[in-house]
Amino acid sequence: MVTINIDALPQDLRTGATELADEIGFRIGETGLAITATPAQTLTVQLTNGQAAIGYPFRAAFFRGLNALVQAARDGADLTLDETPQFTTTGLMVDMSRNAALSLAGLKKMIRLSAKLGLNSSLLYMEDVYEVKAYPYWGYQRGRLTQSELKAADDYADALGVELIPCIQTLGHLLNPMRWPFMNQMIDMPGILLVGEDKTYEFLATILKNAMAPFRTKKIHIGMDEAHALGRGRYQDQHGPVDQTTIMLEHVNKVIALTEKMGLEPIMWSDMWFNAAGYGYGDPKTVFPAKVKDQIPKVNLMYWDYYNNSQENYEAVFRLHQQLGVPVSFATGVWTWNGLAPNYGKTMQTMKAGMTAAKNVGLDTVYATMWGDDGGETPFTAGALGIQYFAEQIYHHEAPGAAALATAFATYQQKTAATYLLLDQFDQLSELTAGNPDATNPSKVVLYEDLLHPLFAKNLAKVDLLGHYTQLAQALDAATTTPDDGDLIAFYRALAQVLATKVAVMDQTRQAYEAGDKAAMRAVLARLPELAAQYRTLQQAHRAVWFSINSPFGWEVMDVRYGGLILSCETAAWRLTQWCDGRVDQLAEPDEPQLLLGQPTASSVGRGLYADTVTVSKLSGV
Known part of the structure; x- marks a missing residue:
């Protein structure tokens, strides 16, 4: 790890440098690299033959320069950087x-x-x-x-x-x-x-x-x-x-x-x-x-x-x-x-x-x-x-273009751009316009809609959700993470796995019911505890990220949402068992006609908030 001697820095930079040491990845020590810091019109960083200098227009710019300098020193590279802030x-x-x-x-x-x-x-x-x-x-x-x-x-x-x-x-x-x-x-x-x-x-x-x-x-x-x-x-x-x-x-x-x-x-x-x-x-x-x-x-x-x-x-x-x-x-x-x-x-x-x-x-x-x-x-x-x-x-x-952004992301945050671009794939389906201009959100829709009577089923009928979320889960399993974002990516891995499993369960349920195939339906019943367990894993992964940066107040809403998902597996199992055992001849939920919500387009399969997705009944109120 790079060692920096901050004693030569102006007093108004030393405390900040100390606070950023772990974040940027350097030690503070008297025998470390000394940096000449000088107010300037632009951000300039020079690291050559063990000599370091940063010119900075304001203090936050200095810390950006320090970040770049430390990463270059860590790699044993010289650095010449000259950047002009475009705004005040x-x-x-x-x-x-x-x-x-x-x-x-x-x-x-x-x-x-x-x-x-x-x-x-x-x-x-x-x-x-x-x-x-x-x-x-x-x-x-x-x-x-x-x-x-x-x-x-x-x-x-x-x-x-x-x-x-x-x-x-x-x-x-x-x-x-x-x-x-x-x-x-x-x-x-x-x-x-x-x-x-x-x-x-x-x-x-x-x-x-x-x-x-x-x-x-x-x-x-x-x-x-x-x-x-x-x-x-x-x-x-x-x-x-x-x-x-x-x-x-x-x-x-x-x-x-x-x-x-x-x-x-x-x-x-x-x-x-x-x-x-x-x-x-x-x-x-x-x-x-x-x-x-x-x-x-x-x-x-x-x-x-x-x-x-x-x-x-x-x-x-x-x-x-x-x-x-x-x-x-x-x-x-x-x-x-x-x-x-x-x-x-x-x-x-x-x-x-x-x-x-x-x-x-x-x-x-x-x-x-x-x-x-x-x-x-x-x-x-x-x-x-x-x-x-x-x-x-x-x-x-x-x-910046894609390559320049990836380089900057690695330099300034020590993270991998390809990993974060995978997060965009939760709502960017391959069948839809690139860039998701209409902000469609199929991942949220699929997560919250009911197993037996999904509201957006007709909107989503022509897209390969199972293939998409299965591939995304596999990609996230192989994604590069850091100690700083390990919990975050674990949350998204769990989300992708839930979506892949839920889509598979919903597809198999409808196929078995429409075919009157009770043996196939019992295979679905065997998967519902797996889905409920994955919901719990997702809830716990999300909770870990939430509590690391947020107040606990507000999380109770997410517990209600995740709790509803877990219990929906139990209710679905109970209803499907009734049908498999012959206690009911028909199920009203999958028999309900599937109607379009809005008008799907080449760039959108619809969009919903939680209340729009989970039910058309009243969640609360008179």
């Missing part, structure tokens, strides 16, 4: 509000990853998962981080040159905390705050203060996206029909008055301004009315778009934002919300187009979002290759 502020946005709330340990892992890739910022998407002592039900049993934990994370990030920025909600996306009575007087529509209500602004002043308290930064992301039903509930009861743009401007101005009083630099998502103009979000034909352009307050805008493959469209929409006269930044995406595995095809297509456009237009701030829709089933660590793709576009003008 860059980072990840991790969704902590869809059940998978990062623990302090998980947050530190994300910070270390950011630093060793040279990303100098991070947005923490926290709807209600930060402590507000005035509201004890705020984030109750949701995995909220305490003020001291968030301060510890901020101290840790600062040592590594990463600015942590709270990303909260001050208008919509508040359905979870609105279950508690303390919010009753502040509700317009479910999830949306009541504009104009004094208690609303007392509440917002309190959560703003508490969201900012642990952090050094003065920046705060105040959300305000997707409040499509704004003013249509209690607000309308009180005021009658009011133009939504008027309501939005009133609210934004009130919130910005609060942030100005606190000396903060607010950022908000930009979609509601497109709604105000009467256009779809990201429509390049949008014309902003003078009312919006003249009255929008001093708040930075962030354009989220991880759906578009057109560089020209991104450029046009960025320029539209610039017409509003306030700074604009860009949020692309590492697709960790496709289902249980990342969608790398869509990640790379949309990110390349958006990041190239952002450079051409001259934006200076970009983030890669990692949302956790429908329960946070995909660990953020599964997105490691997409994160690397993002980082390489920060430090190079062109997006």
Whole structure:
């Protein structure tokens, strides 16, 4: 192992270097390699004849350079590196509000990853998962981080040159905390705050203060996206029909008055301004009315778009934002919300187009979002290759090709690109358009749908699921792993095996039933305990990954999902045994006609959240 003498480093780099030693793979010692570190306009790394030097534009860039230097020294190679960051502020946005709330340990892992890739910022998407002592039900049993934990994370990030920025909600996306009575007087529509209500602004002043308290930064992301039903509930009861743009401007101005009083630099998502103009979000034909352009307050805008493959469209929409006269930044995406595995095809297509456009237009701030829709089933660590793709576009003008990305992934994360690209195969079927542009998610559908009456059976009838998931299971069995990602890949191996077995069992069940072949059905019955055991293995593998980076709160939802799968094997066995024993002549479940859901295309066999897939009956509610 390489030994580094950090004594010669500037004081503000030593703590971070110490924290990254194990992560990057070096020892600290007085007899080790001494590095000359100098502030510079670009990132330069030189390792020649035992002499090492790093020039760096900001501290996170230094740690990227240190990472590259250590890997070269480990291999006994000289290194000359010169990279120019294409943006001023860059980072990840991790969704902590869809059940998978990062623990302090998980947050530190994300910070270390950011630093060793040279990303100098991070947005923490926290709807209600930060402590507000005035509201004890705020984030109750949701995995909220305490003020001291968030301060510890901020101290840790600062040592590594990463600015942590709270990303909260001050208008919509508040359905979870609105279950508690303390919010009753502040509700317009479910999830949306009541504009104009004094208690609303007392509440917002309190959560703003508490969201900012642990952090050094003065920046705060105040959300305000997707409040499509704004003013249509209690607000309308009180005021009658009011133009939504008027309501939005009133609210934004009130919130910005609060942030100005606190000396903060607010950022908000930009979609509601497109709604105000009467256009779809990201429509390049949008014309902003003078009312919006003249009255929008001093708040930075962030354009989220991880759906578009057109560089020209991104450029046009960025320029539209610039017409509003306030700074604009860009949020692309590492697709960790496709289902249980990342969608790398869509990640790379949309990110390349958006990041190239952002450079051409001259934006200076970009983030890669990692949302956790429908329960946070995909660990953020599964997105490691997409994160690397993002980082390489920060430090190079062109997006990397496959070979360059694989080399960078091995250098900066010591991981194998081919292994992570296998994760893309959970939802990229060979019969469908490459790149999974419609974000179809057959792996999630197959995992959760019922053994005897699968909802998506007709959608999936023309694809070779058994061959696909059998081959994927075999490939993952042979995949290269590291100590850092062994548990992660074990989870995906278990998932591929479950999918292969479940598809086989469902196919054999239908064939035996339609043929009236009870001997063949008894062979199916013999496989159901095997499938149930594989479900348990999958649950345990997933749990190990979850608890290594996330709060335990939220995992109970996954226990419900996995428990349902295990018990479905028992119920299926009981029903099939009834038929085999002649206690019933017919089974209503497989007799139910199989209907198309939506319209399958060359690029999609359908898409479903858990509730859309497991049943058409009510999961909960009156």
